[in-house]
Amino acid sequence: MLFPMIILGFLSVVVGFLVNPLLDLGFVSKHAFSHFLEHNLFFDDPKEFHFVFEVAIISTILAIMGIVTAILVVKGKLNIKNNFVYKILINKYYFDEFYENLIVKKFFYNKIGSFISWIDENIVDKSNAKISDFTIYLSKKMSKIQNGHLQSYGFVFFTALTVLMIVFFISNLNTGDSWLDLIDKLNSEIY
Structure with missing residues (x-):
C-alpha cells in the first residue's frame, strides 16, 4: 500500500506544479492556471x-510533528492509548454519544415520541x-324498530320518504322550476 501512495503523492505534486508553476517553464507560463481562472471567473475585487x-x-512544523508522531506510534515507541487527545479522537469527539443521548433520546423519543403517543392514545x-x-347505540335504537310490527315499518318508510322529499x-329551490x-x-329519477 505504501508504494501506490508514493506514486500518487509524487504525481499529484508534479501535476500540480505543471498546471500552476511558480516559474516560467517555456510551454506553461508562471501562474498560468491562476491567470486562467482570474480571467474566466467572475471576481468582484x-x-x-x-x-x-x-x-x-x-503548517510545515505541524505536518512534520504529525509525521514523526505517526512513525513513533506505528513503531511502538510512543504509547498514546491513555492520552486525552487519543480518547477524544478515537471516540470521534463524542459526537455519536451527543447525538444519541441528546438529540435522539431526549428530543425524538421524549418530545416527539410522547407527542405522537398522546395523539394515538x-x-x-x-x-x-x-x-x-x-354504532352500538344506533343498533340498540334500530332494534326497537325491527320488532315485527307492520305499523313500525310503515312509520319508518314514511318518515324516510318525507325527509328525502324535503331535502330534494x-x-x-333555486332552479326556477315549479313544484309539478x-x-x-x-x-x-326514481323510475
Whole structure:
C-alpha cells in the first residue's frame, strides 16, 4: 500500500506544479492556471496573492510533528492509548454519544415520541372507541324498530320518504322550476 501512495503523492505534486508553476517553464507560463481562472471567473475585487511565511512555517512544523508522531506510534515507541487527545479522537469527539443521548433520546423519543403517543392514545384510540359506542347505540335504537310490527315499518318508510322529499325540494329551490316540474323530475329519477 505504501508504494501506490508514493506514486500518487509524487504525481499529484508534479501535476500540480505543471498546471500552476511558480516559474516560467517555456510551454506553461508562471501562474498560468491562476491567470486562467482570474480571467474566466467572475471576481468582484481580485486580490494580489501574497505569500505569508509564518503560515507556511507553522503548517510545515505541524505536518512534520504529525509525521514523526505517526512513525513513533506505528513503531511502538510512543504509547498514546491513555492520552486525552487519543480518547477524544478515537471516540470521534463524542459526537455519536451527543447525538444519541441528546438529540435522539431526549428530543425524538421524549418530545416527539410522547407527542405522537398522546395523539394515538387520546385522538385515534378514543375516536375509534366513540365510533364503536355510537354504532352500538344506533343498533340498540334500530332494534326497537325491527320488532315485527307492520305499523313500525310503515312509520319508518314514511318518515324516510318525507325527509328525502324535503331535502330534494330544498336542494332544487333555486332552479326556477315549479313544484309539478320538481315532482316529475323526482319521478323520473326514481323510475
